[in-house]
Amino acid sequence: MEKKNNPVAEGIISKEEFTQNWLQFLTEFLSGSKGFYILLILSGLIILISAMFGVNAMYVGYSHVYGIYREIPWGILISGYVFFVVTSTGLCIISSIGHVFGVKSLLPIAKRSVYLSVVTLLAGFMVIFFDVENPFRMAIWNALSPNPTSNIWWMGTLYGAYLVFMSIEFLLLLIAKYRYAMVAGLLGLISGIAAHSNLGAVFGMLHGREFWYGPYMPIYFIASAAASGCTAIIFFTYLGYRIRNERFDKPMELALQAVGKLWALLLAVLMFFVTWKVITGFAGAEGKVLAIREWLFGKYAINFWFFEVFLGLVAPFFLLLVSRFRNLNQMFVASLLAFIGIFFMRVDLVVIGQIVSHFFEYNVTDFPVILTYKPTLHEIMLIIGACALCVFSFLIGEKVFKGHHTEIH
Amino acid sequence: MNWKKFFKNLKMEEQGCVPDETKREFLKIGLIITGVAAGGSLLNVVSVVAEGLATSEEVHKEYPYKPHYSMVFRVDRCIDCELCVEACNQTNNVPEYGWRTKILERVDTKAVDQQRQFMPILCNHCNNPPCVRACPTKATYKDKQTGIVKMASYKCIGCKTCMVACPYDARYFNEEKRAIDKCDFCWESRLSKGMKITACSEACPAGVRIFGDLSDPNSEVYKIVHQMGKAVWVLKPETGAKPNVFYTIG
Amino acid sequence: MKRIIILASTLILGLSVLVLSEITEEGVKYQESEEAGGPEIVYTKPVKGVLFSHKLHVKELGLPCESCHTAIFEMEAFKSQRNPDFNMDSLYKGKYCGACHNGQTAFASNTKCATCHVGVKGLERLKKKAQAVEKK
Numbered sequence: 001m002e003k004k005n006n007p008v009a010e011g012i013i014s015k016e017e018f019t020q021n022w023l024q025f026l027t028e029f030l031s032g033s034k035g036f037y038i039l040l041i042l043s044g045l046i047i048l049i050s051a052m053f054g055v056n057a058m059y060v061g062y063s064h065v066y067g068i069y070r071e072i073p074w075g076i077l078i079s080g081y082v083f084f085v086v087t088s089t090g091l092c093i094i095s096s097i098g099h100v101f102g103v104k105s106l107l108p109i110a111k112r113s114v115y116l117s118v119v120t121l122l123a124g125f126m127v128i129f130f131d132v133e134n135p136f137r138m139a140i141w142n143a144l145s146p147n148p149t150s151n152i153w154w155m156g157t158l159y160g161a162y163l164v165f166m167s168i169e170f171l172l173l174l175i176a177k178y179r180y181a182m183v184a185g186l187l188g189l190i191s192g193i194a195a196h197s198n199l200g201a202v203f204g205m206l207h208g209r210e211f212w213y214g215p216y217m218p219i220y221f222i223a224s225a226a227a228s229g230c231t232a233i234i235f236f237t238y239l240g241y242r243i244r245n246e247r248f249d250k251p252m253e254l255a256l257q258a259v260g261k262l263w264a265l266l267l268a269v270l271m272f273f274v275t276w277k278v279i280t281g282f283a284g285a286e287g288k289v290l291a292i293r294e295w296l297f298g299k300y301a302i303n304f305w306f307f308e309v310f311l312g313l314v315a316p317f318f319l320l321l322v323s324r325f326r327n328l329n330q331m332f333v334a335s336l337l338a339f340i341g342i343f344f345m346r347v348d349l350v351v352i353g354q355i356v357s358h359f360f361e362y363n364v365t366d367f368p369v370i371l372t373y374k375p376t377l378h379e380i381m382l383i384i385g386a387c388a389l390c391v392f393s394f395l396i397g398e399k400v401f402k403g404h405h406t407e408i409h
Numbered sequence: 410m411n412w413k414k415f416f417k418n419l420k421m422e423e424q425g426c427v428p429d430e431t432k433r434e435f436l437k438i439g440l441i442i443t444g445v446a447a448g449g450s451l452l453n454v455v456s457v458v459a460e461g462l463a464t465s466e467e468v469h470k471e472y473p474y475k476p477h478y479s480m481v482f483r484v485d486r487c488i489d490c491e492l493c494v495e496a497c498n499q500t501n502n503v504p505e506y507g508w509r510t511k512i513l514e515r516v517d518t519k520a521v522d523q524q525r526q527f528m529p530i531l532c533n534h535c536n537n538p539p540c541v542r543a544c545p546t547k548a549t550y551k552d553k554q555t556g557i558v559k560m561a562s563y564k565c566i567g568c569k570t571c572m573v574a575c576p577y578d579a580r581y582f583n584e585e586k587r588a589i590d591k592c593d594f595c596w597e598s599r600l601s602k603g604m605k606i607t608a609c610s611e612a613c614p615a616g617v618r619i620f621g622d623l624s625d626p627n628s629e630v631y632k633i634v635h636q637m638g639k640a641v642w643v644l645k646p647e648t649g650a651k652p653n654v655f656y657t658i659g
Numbered sequence: 660m661k662r663i664i665i666l667a668s669t670l671i672l673g674l675s676v677l678v679l680s681e682i683t684e685e686g687v688k689y690q691e692s693e694e695a696g697g698p699e700i701v702y703t704k705p706v707k708g709v710l711f712s713h714k715l716h717v718k719e720l721g722l723p724c725e726s727c728h729t730a731i732f733e734m735e736a737f738k739s740q741r742n743p744d745f746n747m748d749s750l751y752k753g754k755y756c757g758a759c760h761n762g763q764t765a766f767a768s769n770t771k772c773a774t775c776h777v778g779v780k781g782l783e784r785l786k787k788k789a790q791a792v793e794k795k
Binding site: 061063070071073074132133134135137138141142145146147149150151152153156202205206207208209285354358359362363364365366 | 506507511513514515516517528530539542543544545546547548564565566567568569570572573574575576577578580581582584587588645647648649650
Binding site for chain 3: 485486487488489490491492512514522523525526527614615
């Protein structure tokens with residue numbers, strides 16, 4: 001955690017100085033508001049509890065405690081994974097506009113975004129760890145027996161590379177090596193976008209699942225990532241300043257304004273995407289039509305109209321316009337609503353692709369035409385735990401890295 | 410090609426109302442879609458139905474596999490006695506919560522005369538298997554010799570992508586094996602030990618399941634599938650999976 | 660007095676339904692109603708799930724009891740399946756159901772298999788029906 005002075009780079013320092021540095025660090029860490037520590041301990045506890053649920057699930061067997069089953073093998077754990085890695089990629093994309101492509105107005109948000117992109121990716125990995133049945137085999141066989149036609153393989157490998165690049169970038173940013181950070185950031189951006197579009201293609205290349213099949217998924221995923229990135233930046237930057245009781249300085253205000261404007265544009269793009277996904281879906285294969293009907297008018301109608309459309313797209317869009325990109329409080333509320341809506345977007349994406357029975361066209365009595373999935377407590381607790389991990393790491397990051405301040409040069 | 414009639418006949422499946430012309434067209438398309446061209450080669454088919462999907466197997470000149478294991482179901486004979494399911498479960502140690510083969514019950518109250526039909530399903534050992542394409546660790550692969558889509562259980566990480574990719578609900582996670590399991594045409598339990606047919610085909614008392622080598626003109630499977638005057642179909646051809654399991658009546 | 664008679668007859672009716680619906684190892688017997696003329700019988704040997712419906716043959720088709728009993732079938736459910744020759748070959752030769760299901764009197768027994776062969780699924784369905792009645 002020692003980030004301030006690098007004793008190796010600065011030469012040998014005396015024992016007293018080293019101890020003094022650590023003591024200083026400790027006192028600073030412990031000098032926060034009560035609320036800060038309460039939140040920290042609470043989120044830490046939640047992480048532990050959810051980990052317990054996860055380990056219990058591993059012990060008892062996932063099929064006994066999760067709501068997934070043979071016909072619907074992917075549930076909210078997969079959508080939770082998608083949620084976190086989408087946010088991570090988005091944070092990378094938006095922050096790279098600043099320090100990779102040199103758009104100076106977006107520089108202030110860069111450090112925090114890079115830090116959070118690593119955090120959210122790790123949260124995603126935590127969720128997937130408790131979904132995959134043999135997680136410890138992943139590292140071995142992904143390396144020894146790769147399948148170049150597998151989107152999952154590409155996604156896993158590229159996200160691994162992405163994690164490395166983003167971590168390196170963050171460290172480089174901390175020691176103010178901006179040139180090298182730019183390189184790491186660029187590599188992170190490329191691997192992030194490649195990984196993320198492969199994640200979209202995991203769904204989009206499955207011809208057996210009409211709701212998902214097609215080139216739309218990878219494209220939509222990248223657009224959605226960018227929008228989620230803006231959401232996360234506004235959300236966490238606002239919170240970061242609030243918990244430190246700090247006022248926004250001018251460059252940061254301008255940066256958030258820029259992010260807000262970008263976000264509004266991306267929301268418009270997403271609304272356009274979703275509209276055409278639905279319209280073209282109605283002219284699609286019967287499997288697709290059945291899924292879309294269920295999504296819009298069936299059991300998932302509330303998910304779609306209230307959570308996805310209203311909370312996730314329309315309300316944030318209008319709040320942003322109302323705020324004129326200047327009222328940061330309104331923008332924060334928009335980001336909060338959007339986060340909730342986005343989570344439901346991921347759930348619907350994953351589940352609705354599987355609810356149309358494989359044999360729906362054969363009039364079989366063994367399966368209903370539309371299958372159902374209900375998440376269980378274990379799955380929900382794991383998602384909550386991953387969120388708590390983000391909160392916990394975010395809080396620690398704010399304290400340790402002192403609000404991620406950047407010198408604009 | 411009268412598509413309306415084609416699909417109507419698909420649903421009715423009474424041999425009487427399918428004219429020969431339709432059957433011929435049907436068979437041609439069915440064979441193209443399934444990657445088998447009567448007297449032709451897979452190479453032809455791939456260039457005709459170019460889907461641009463990467464497959465992990467090379468395209469051979471003729472029937473690429475020897476023997477090219479395949480199964481034909483005569484669904485009008487199926488009586489859901491489920492002796493095949495019992496035989497499969499016993500032979501392959503299939504746990505209670507899973508199945509490698511299943512009998513589906515089709516009911517159409519609008520059908521004339523018979524309103525119920527039983528339809529066995531199992532892994533189709535596709536020629537263009539979506540599961541093999543999607544598996545990150547090649548834990549599932551199409552055997553180069555026999556065409557059977559097999560499992561290398563020790564490599565399976567349990568991501569369940571293959572389960573989602575399969576259009577036929579053929580796969581399930583086996584907790585005892587700690588890997589995905591599915592029909593392997595009794596390769597491990599019987600064929601690799603010198604037996605000639607699968608447990609389910611042997612157990613069927615009604616002659617529903619015909620198992621054999623699609624590349625051998627003397628095999629029952631070859632003879633049924635290569636009849637111009639016989640309606641032979643596959644499940645969900647639109648997915649492009651090119652299944653190796655065929656359905657017919659009569 | 661009237662009330663007692665009504666009560667008694669309902670009881671007897673209910674009991675007869677109860678008594679005539681049973682699940683054994685040999686199969687399932689399920690009495691739909693008095694007018695059905697006999698129970699729905701699902702055989703389990705030599706294969707599971709073969710349905711004979713008294714309701715269809717007696718109530719809907721109007722066949723009298725003598726058309727089968729006792730020349731072709733005894734009036735005891737599952738008696739036939741205890742015979743070793745209770746199989747499709749015998750039917751094709753005119754025994755058992757084949758006496759009528761020969762293509763002339765009724766559809767040939769080597770056609771429309773799933774009409775009578777309700778299978779394991781049909782057997783389980785009727786078992787549930789019979790169990791529901793037994794609970795009452």
